[in-house]
Amino acid sequence: MNASASWVPARSLRPIRGLAASTVTLIALSALASACLSTAHLITGEPPAARTVHVAGLYALLQAPAGIAFVCWLLRARANAYAISPEAFHRYAALFMVAGWLLPVVQLFVPKGIVDDIWAASQPAEGPRGFLGDLRDARRPALVWAWWLAYLAMNAAWAAAVRTVPGTASPAVSPAVSPAVLVSAALAAHAALSLLAGALAVRVVTRITAFQGRAHGRRPQLAG
Template structure:
């Protein structure tokens, strides 16, 4: 079996990677501010329970406005980070297909649909990133199949953390929508902080994956430009 040698042109991926990592960092910073708002709202609600006379209606109205505004900004930053990640993902998938003749487990349409279609969104995105990582690995030989190659532990860590963050955030949202008493709102706000913390970790792991795959693909692109196959080993 011979080392993989790309036959199709590859595109620069460092620009999309930089954009994706930057937007993930911005989203994390916005999440930090949102967590501060959550803790402030939780504290206010607890004051409303223990000492109702110390809370004015103006404070409660302000809390509603700030909390809603925080959520809107947080959603905007999250969607921007998602868009940046998908932009990089499509470019990385193109390069992975140029690097490896072996078929990926999922067609290109699942690069977006895989995140929103119920049930399969629990594992399709991870498999897509797995295949891109494996196909991008310099020195890999054909014949094993992308789906049967060793799975990178970094991708496992990212995906499990992201799933936990998604689950906790959904629970927090349900608590918020169902809550009517100050104690319910305080509980939802503190639960949301936990979800944000998990998203921070997932974002950091996603950035590490982006940088690793980008480095492998840029090394492969450089090797192709120099007229040789990317055959140096990767740990």
């Protein structure tokens, strides 16, 4: 996963606004649907653990279109970042653009690192040849940090809601705290965090897209 493994020759900028618009739409719909799913469980009083397989499958189905669109947008955005800053070395090889979201442990930090590198390399602030420094030393934007922490917290809240079964006691929790209350708290947190993570993801996509849009006048573009 060293930087040199990710180097590719400079490319021409490709249009990204249309892909970004589709990605933003799917992210917003996914966030809203996930929040509604948790809210529905809160209203009915049925915990996700009551139908784990079905509910987990529905949750994955809600997330999948947005996830696929986001990865496709990332692939286009990173290709453009290479064109804007051809001498910048990205920290992760191309295979981690997909595998980074799936591999245990790695999925906790690699996707954020990929977005951090694209963010930095998409801003030609150091001259006409783009970002000239080591991306490992680039400033980590607060917006990306906020999105990633909200995303991890959202998934943690959902996992807590699914794994907590009302009517069972947990030795790690005070007997005064009912498992049903814990499930309700986790579902409420998931609903709120789904909307927050979605809004922040939309902001990340639009900001990087805007950075690359400003570079279109300085680099040749490919049709399509």
